[in-house]
Amino acid sequence: MTSTPPQSTASRTELRALVRSQLQALLDQNNLQGAKTLLVPVPPVDIAEAISELPEEQRAIAFRLLSKDEAIEVFEYLDSDIQQDLIAEFKRQEFLDVVDRMSPDDRARLFDELPAKIVRRLLDQLSPEERNATALLLGYKPDTAGRIMTPEYVSLRESWTIEQALEQLRRLANDRETIYYLYVIDDGRYLRGVLSLKDLVLASPDQRIGDVMSRDIISVRTDTDQEEVARIIQRYDFLAVPVVDIEGRLVGIITVDDILDVVQQETTEDIYTLGGVQAGEESYFRTNLFTVARKRVVWLLILLVTNTGTSAVIQSQEDLLEQVVALAAFIPLLIDTGGNVGAQSSTVVIRGLNTDEVEMGRSLRIIQREAVAGLLLGIMLAIVVTLWAFLLQRNWGVAMSVGISLLAISLLASVAGSALPFLFKALKFDPALMSAPFITTVVDVLGVLIYLLVARWILQL
Template identity: 70%
Template sequence: MTEYLSSPLPSTSRTELRQLVRSQLQALLEQGNLPGAKALLVPVQAPDAAEAIEGLPETLQVIAFRLLPKGEAIEVYEYLDSSVQQALVQEFKRQEVLDIVDKMSPDDRVRLFDELPAKIVTRLLEQLSPLERQSTALLLGYEPGTAGRIMTPEYISLKESFTVFQALERIRSLAKYTETIYYLYVTDAARCLTGTLSLRELVVAQPQQTIGEIMTRDALSVQTDTDQEEVARLIQRYDFLAVPVVDTERRLVGIVTVDDVLDILEQETTEDIYALGGVQSDGDNYFQTNLFTVARRRVVWLFVLLLTNTVTGTIIKAQEELLQQVVTLAAFIPLLTGTGGNVGAQSSTVVIRGLNTEDIRLKEALRIIRREAIAGILLGLILGSITIVWAYFLQGNLMVAIAVGISLLAIALLASVSGSALPFLFRSLGLDPALMSAPFITTAVDVLGVLIYFSLARLILRL
């Protein structure tokens, strides 16, 4: 089993293997075959073991977790979803919880504490070893979503006067207590960051050389209050494995590692996707959030859209006389507003994503809006031409078909401009463009699109 798991497999095979482990694990536990379940779990990699435990019924999760050896249990616990972690904490005896929490890395421990009730956090903090309690308290003192909150204080620091031989000896003695040894950090007597050094550079240097001779000075770093998304972009941009975190006095207080950045990128992307759909997640797992909370968060923008549709309905009612004369005009209203909404959503999506990845900036707003306006015209010409032919084929009225086609051109232009301009506007006002743009684009396309349609229809049909 171990040999099979450690060999390279296609992603589909790994998925099938994880599903097989989970189903077999549940079957063994339900049969009461604990030795068999333990033998199945032990050779499995920690992330896969965590996924298998998460897929079990709650009553079996605790049993499965207890079967893991203590060292492996700590690693598996860090990969579990926060809701499962909380459930396990509630079930374990105090000492069992303490053993696991005390061995967790400080940044993972802080994430767990963020999800737990305050009373449990206080109790666990009191029982931690002095060193771990100090590390955790340090991280809990920073604002959520900042480098200080996600950093780990477990790093290796060196002095410029150390020789390469002395540095290697220090690494050997501290390696098992640190998050990573691949990047080393050089500090002065006041713990201020003066440079960085990679393990590669250290290994290839001569034993008698000093750290000051081989280190890189003026190293990139982030402040404790730097937004976590900016930290992620920095690591992504420069292909770092870790980035040092300093306080206002340039004292080194921790590092953010690439595995934390992957979690951040997933979290931020999820929030942006939710926001584009008008759903406020507030960082919670949407599918584990109370349904009343879900409804409260989603109803805000749905209510805005409800009002928009009411306004659109009022405009259509005001054109009752025109519609009575040319009833076929009503048949194309959903087509126009739907197409306009889709064009606006496309423009806003690319602009919002560009702003989030910093591919585009606020100062480029006019260029981007102009580009999207031209794209809207091209899309309008293509779709409008097809619509004229289709509308004439359906209704047999050339003037109505021309009115629909020209209206689609105008609406596509409107949707492209509003879809690209609104994200820039909201970003300049300090608002989340992903959350704010969708309902306003819908409003602009629905209300103004219907007005444009009826105005052009009156003009072309001379009514």
């Protein structure tokens, strides 16, 4: 395929939308040859996106227009639920040809989503080499390095010359995940060194691999959490990282494109969790609505029950509110602002815990820092709100009550927002899932109580 000039993100998005609309129009007209011609110059990842957005009855038709090699690559880019829909449409042999030639890590990811009976039947019908590679990955725990690695890498021996290594590379390159790093092993498959493609090309043909390779190896074990693998690749700017078993034998590699999928997956889970939505195995937007409602209602019910504390506080101060009705108008402003301040503090702390930027041993220092930040925010907000409340009510007593309460609530929210994630982390709970509802409850109940007590003190009621 001839190279094309780089395109901006906007133009690429417009191009993908154009391809999808034209593809659907051609399929509607049953112009299969035109649709096939349309897809020839389109990159596989964009074809996958176009197929994903087609009506279900047209996806299999569009997929069958691809050549076998292109179909394999496109299939790997599709979401797992669309892969399963296509599987149901394929004839058995047609599907086996695609699955057998998938990369082992993508195949293992697909098998994770399929029923166990289907997985066993498919494993039995794969070629022996691919069956062993897939079974190896499925044998490791989910979300670990062993589960997302690929056994398709290029290995060399220390005693080989550069010329021998180049011959090995030419022989294996087409079937390997990446050739930018070459791994040096001994007879027992223990990892002894690593050699970059650049170093290999620049070395003299008669030099030994052992003389030019790097012995300073950074690797991960098969049981290393996938988030830790992502941090290592990010820290060292690797394109791939080797994976060794418990005894130090090289069993696979993890490439940066697989880690990007992990980062997207983990970030999505964190965002769902922060919103009180329990993420499932399926995409949230493709999950059954009743399942969505069942998962989301849990924390909403908890908040509904705990927020009765706010009602109890207001009820206990009915005499004050009856005398100064204007106070009630500012309750939503105060608790909403407090909730926002608490959410800001908890978000930065939870993110820091997830990326290891924040350590449990520094919890007191972080809480103190957020307390000072909350105090400064409270002072700035209190000045503005006090003046605004006076302009609205023409009552300095009410205005001062609102301003002082907002200062205290901002301080409380910052402390709660930064402290609760550390507390839940220490108790082995997920800080993202547990912090939000508890911060909301603390700020709502204590915020209203502080406000009404401050108002009673200032107004002498």
